[in-house]
Amino acid sequence: MIGQGTHPSEDQETTMLRACESPLSRAYDTALLDLDGVVYAGGAAVPHAVEALSAVREGGMRQAFVTNNAARTPQVVAEHLTRIGVPASADEVITSAQSVARLVAEQQPAGARVLCVGGEGLRVALAERGLCTVDSADDDPAAVVQGYGGPELRWGRLAEAALAVGRGAAWYASNADLTIPSGRGIAPGNGAAVEVVRIATRWMREVPEPQVAGKPQPPMHRETILRTGAERPLVVGDRLDTDIEGAHAGGVDSLLVMTGVTDGPQLLAAPPRHRPVYLAADLRDLLAPHPETAGDPESGFVCGGWRARADGGELTVDGEGDAVDGLRALCGAAWAAGGDGGCDLDPVKGLARLGW
Secondary structure, eight states: OOOOOOOOHHHHHOOOOOOOOOOHHHHHHHEOOOOOOOTTTEEOOTTTHHHHHHHHHHTEEEEEEEOOOOOOHHHHHHHHHHHHTTOOOOGEEEHHHHHHHHHHHHHHOOOOOEEESSSSHHHHHHHHHEEESSSGGGGGOEEEEEEGGGGOOHHHHHHHHHHHHHTTEEEESSSSSSEETTTTTTOOOOOHHHHHHHTTTSSSSSOOEEEOSSSTHHHHHHHHHHHOOOEEEEEEEOOIIIIHHHHHHOEEEEEEEEEESSOOOHHOOOGGGGOOOOEEGGGGGGOOOOOOOOETTTTTTETTTTTEETTTEEEEEEEEEEHHHHHHHHHHHHHHHTSSSSSSOOHHHHHHTTTT
C-alpha cells in the first residue's frame, strides 16, 4: 500500500477517537491539507488557518495542499494561498485534475483526443500528460473528462459530454463531490454536473459510470503520495465522504476540522469508513496534543470534563470544559451505538448542551 500511516486499531476505528500525547505536527511528517473548508472558504482564509499553518511549517511539518477542485492550476492555487498568507509553491499543490489526467493517460493511447468539461486546471493537467483536448462530441474524442468548472460552466458543455458518452467515449470525472463550500454557503460541485450527464445517458442499454479519480478514490491518494513522498502523512479535511473516507481507504490517519461542510449530526451519524482518527475545531489543533476518549456504553464515554451517553433514543452529554472535548465524548457514545453502521440516535439534546 502506498503511504502507510499509523492506522488505528479496530476498536478505536469503530468506537472512539484516538489520543495523541504530542502535537500532531510532531507525530506526523506531512499534513495533507484539503483546501475548501479547511484553509479557505470563498477565497478568504478560514479563521486561524494562516497563523496555525505558519507555526506548523516553522515546527518542521511539511504541508501539501490536496484538493478535489480541478478548476485551477497548481500555480494559480499556490499564488492564491500565498496572497491570503499561506506561502505555497506549485509543487506543494495536488489537484484531482492531476490525478484524473494520470488515470486517462494510463488507459488511453498517447495523444488521445479528450473532451474536456471543466476549468483551466483540468485542461493544463491533461496537456501535461500529452493528451489532446477537444470541445465537441463531433471531434470523435476517445474520452470525456469532467472537472469542476466553477459558475461559468455552460450547459452546452454538459450536452457535449452527454453526446460523447452516448457515442461510446470512455467517461472520467476528477471527483464526485455533489457540493462545494463557498463564502456564501454550500454550492453545487462537480458531482452535480456528473449527475446531469448520467441522467442524460440513461437511455443507453448499459448505463455508463464514470471512473472517478479524486478523493476518496485510490488514484488521488496515489497521486498525493507520489508527489509528496510522505512517509507518515496525516489527512486534514472537512468532509467525511471524501477526505475522511479517502484516508480510511488509503490506510492513513485523519483529522476532521469543523470549519467546512460537516456538522455535528453528520459526524455523530458517521459509519466506520467516515469516522476520523482525530477531531478539531480548526487547524490550531495540529499544534496541540489530543485528549483521550474512554469509556463504554454502560458507564458512558468521557473526554476532558464531559461524559456522554446513549439514553432512551437520545445522545446526551453532561459536564464542563472545551466543547470539542464534549463532541469527542459524544462521538464515542454515538459510534459505539452505531457499531458497524451509522448511529440513528437523536443528537439534538447533546449538541445543544455543547452549544454546537
